[in-house]
Amino acid sequence: MKSSIIIKKALLYLMLGIMALVFAYLFYNVFVLATWPGDQVLRSPPHFFFGGGLAENYRQLMARIPFGRNFFNSLGIALSSTVSVIFFCTMAGFAFAKYRFRFRDQLYFFVIASMAIPGFLNIIPFYKMMVRFGWINTWLPLVVPGMAGAFGIFLMTQFLENSLPTDVLEAARIDGLGDFGILMRIVFPLARPAMAVLGIVTFVGSWNNFTGPLILLPKIEATTLPVALSLLNSRVDNNQGALMLGNALTLLPLIVIFVFFSKQIISGLTAGAVKG
Amino acid sequence: MQTIVKKFRNQGWYPYLFVSPFFILFLVFGLYPILYSITTSFFDWRLIGTGTPRFIGLGNYANVLNQDPFFWKAMRNTVILLVTGSLLQHFIAIPLAIMINSKAVKGKEFFKTSFFLPYITSTVSVVIIFGVLFDTNYGLVNWLLGFVSDGAKIRWLQESFGIKFVLSVVLNWKYIGWNMVIYLAGLQAIPNELYEAADIDGASSLRKHLSITIPQLLPIIFFGVALSIIGGMQIFEEPFILTGGYENLGGHQNSGLTAAYYLMFTAFKAYRLGKGSAIAWLIFLVIIVLNGVNRYVTKKLEG
Numbered sequence: 001m002k003s004s005i006i007i008k009k010a011l012l013y014l015m016l017g018i019m020a021l022v023f024a025y026l027f028y029n030v031f032v033l034a035t036w037p038g039d040q041v042l043r044s045p046p047h048f049f050f051g052g053g054l055a056e057n058y059r060q061l062m063a064r065i066p067f068g069r070n071f072f073n074s075l076g077i078a079l080s081s082t083v084s085v086i087f088f089c090t091m092a093g094f095a096f097a098k099y100r101f102r103f104r105d106q107l108y109f110f111v112i113a114s115m116a117i118p119g120f121l122n123i124i125p126f127y128k129m130m131v132r133f134g135w136i137n138t139w140l141p142l143v144v145p146g147m148a149g150a151f152g153i154f155l156m157t158q159f160l161e162n163s164l165p166t167d168v169l170e171a172a173r174i175d176g177l178g179d180f181g182i183l184m185r186i187v188f189p190l191a192r193p194a195m196a197v198l199g200i201v202t203f204v205g206s207w208n209n210f211t212g213p214l215i216l217l218p219k220i221e222a223t224t225l226p227v228a229l230s231l232l233n234s235r236v237d238n239n240q241g242a243l244m245l246g247n248a249l250t251l252l253p254l255i256v257i258f259v260f261f262s263k264q265i266i267s268g269l270t271a272g273a274v275k276g
Numbered sequence: 277m278q279t280i281v282k283k284f285r286n287q288g289w290y291p292y293l294f295v296s297p298f299f300i301l302f303l304v305f306g307l308y309p310i311l312y313s314i315t316t317s318f319f320d321w322r323l324i325g326t327g328t329p330r331f332i333g334l335g336n337y338a339n340v341l342n343q344d345p346f347f348w349k350a351m352r353n354t355v356i357l358l359v360t361g362s363l364l365q366h367f368i369a370i371p372l373a374i375m376i377n378s379k380a381v382k383g384k385e386f387f388k389t390s391f392f393l394p395y396i397t398s399t400v401s402v403v404i405i406f407g408v409l410f411d412t413n414y415g416l417v418n419w420l421l422g423f424v425s426d427g428a429k430i431r432w433l434q435e436s437f438g439i440k441f442v443l444s445v446v447l448n449w450k451y452i453g454w455n456m457v458i459y460l461a462g463l464q465a466i467p468n469e470l471y472e473a474a475d476i477d478g479a480s481s482l483r484k485h486l487s488i489t490i491p492q493l494l495p496i497i498f499f500g501v502a503l504s505i506i507g508g509m510q511i512f513e514e515p516f517i518l519t520g521g522y523e524n525l526g527g528h529q530n531s532g533l534t535a536a537y538y539l540m541f542t543a544f545k546a547y548r549l550g551k552g553s554a555i556a557w558l559i560f561l562v563i564i565v566l567n568g569v570n571r572y573v574t575k576k577l578e579g
Contacts, residue, residue, distance in 0.1 A: 095294035122309035
């Protein structure tokens with residue numbers, strides 16, 4: 001009896017351990033390959049340790065794509081999205097969670113239902129609209145339409161409904177704060193944990209967005225890192241070293257964020273599913 | 277007795293003001309373009325060539341369904357990848373969640389976190405990683421296969437089977453952690469008493485999972501499968517990047533061409549906006565039908 005439990009336990013750990021090892025290797029490999037010179041990236045047997053081509057890869061990468069611009073665009077779009085999503089979704093979530101108003105339930109249902117619409121249905125007219133607005137090759141089409149996203153409103157409504165005491169709001173009102181004052185001085189400070197979850201999830205989603213910038217930012221100087229990387233990947237004079245370093249530099253910020261905030265990211269990205 | 281959820285008292289237009297950004301943005305950037313795309317799908321509408329859009333009724337739909345071998349090829353590929361890349365992984369994610377949830381395993385958070393990481397990795401990175409891994413001459417996979425077989429190297433990214441296989445591996449790897457976390461949360465919500473009762477009856481652990489765990493998880497399985505269908509029918513980025521963009525249209529024999537990929541090609545490379553919109557609505561129709569099947573099967577299983 002006892003030994004069978006030990007065997008079962010060992011088997012469990014062995015299977016999970018092998019899987020975790022494979023997952024970890026794939027990420028480790030990204031950084032290993034970034035340090036090998038372009039003509040030596042692909043070798044048999046494959047590399048398992050770091051090489052000495054980092055500086056050369058860096059020069060090659062900078063010569064092929066406007067990496068600094070692409071990084072700046074990725075960061076700028078992700079940060080402006082994050083800030084505006086946090087602001088507008090907390091505001092709307094506060095209204096849905098704490099006010100009683102006519103059509104509240106219908107409007108909230110509409111917000112939730114809008115999440116089920118597949119993204120590609122509006123993509124063609126949306127593109128034409130952006131051309132007409134003159135927004136192609138600017139940050140605007142990737143920030144403005146999603147500023148008050150349905151998912152964020154859902155997340156903030158859930159949180160504020162349970163964690164924002166109505167008594168505190170009533171007290172603030174008696175003290176003479178207006179609705180906007182209550183939002184700014186009471187709701188925002190108290191909603192910080194949920195705002196962090198929403199902010200990180202928004203940042204990661206924006207950082208990884210590919211289809212949006214592919215269509216809306218066709219100019220290489222105006223585009224973001226993932227699209228620039230894919231262009232580098234399909235170039236005829238593709239330098240493998242530059243590509244691998246570009247990949248590592250795109251991945252690194254995400255891994256750093258994930259190491260520190262994995263709890264928030266996982267809870268945020270699975271929020272709808274786990275509660276629904 | 278009356279029980280009301282205690283709400284913040286207010287009379288006025290502030291709540292409407294607070295929720296208005298969503299509705300304004302959704303009407304302008306969401307709903308209006310969606311309705312517009314219905315209209316567009318009835319027009320022969322090209323960005324280059326013939327000039328003004330021409331109303332052709334269901335012409336685009338007829339063209340796509342009757343005369344376009346690429347569309348059917350793309351649909352077939354999408355459904356194959358939906359099964360191998362998105363649906364089959366539920367059979368791995370559930371046992372995986374059960375394993376991690378088992379009392380014998382310590383370090384749940386560690387495993388959960390490691391398996392989740394691919395989900396937040398950008399598709400371009402994922403494809404670059406797997407492109408190297410499955411490289412014909414220098415990839416780790418063929419190198420490892422070299423130890424067990426002396427035969428010719430498999431040309432993963434240049435063959436029909438290989439492209440679908442690699443795409444399936446990529447999709448499994450990317451989404452399995454997410455599904456696993458969802459099932460883990462579901463498992464933790466199953467009341468322990470159910471298992472204790474089964475223990476008294478002397479049920480084996482496989483028996484317990486089949487007659488307690490799976491039925492209890494059914495609502496979550498339904499939800500997870502629904503999301504897989506919605507996401508799987510829209511697969512675009514992975515095959516697009518792996519097979520080299522619009523020019524290659526899914527690589528060897530278009531074996532990586534998916535429905536959304538073909539939609540993007542039609543609209544943004546061939547500049548046929550009307551036909552592209554028709555394809556979009558056809559994909560939407562397939563999603564609705566498949567989710568109807570999912571609902572029906574789940575109802576049947578629930579008894």
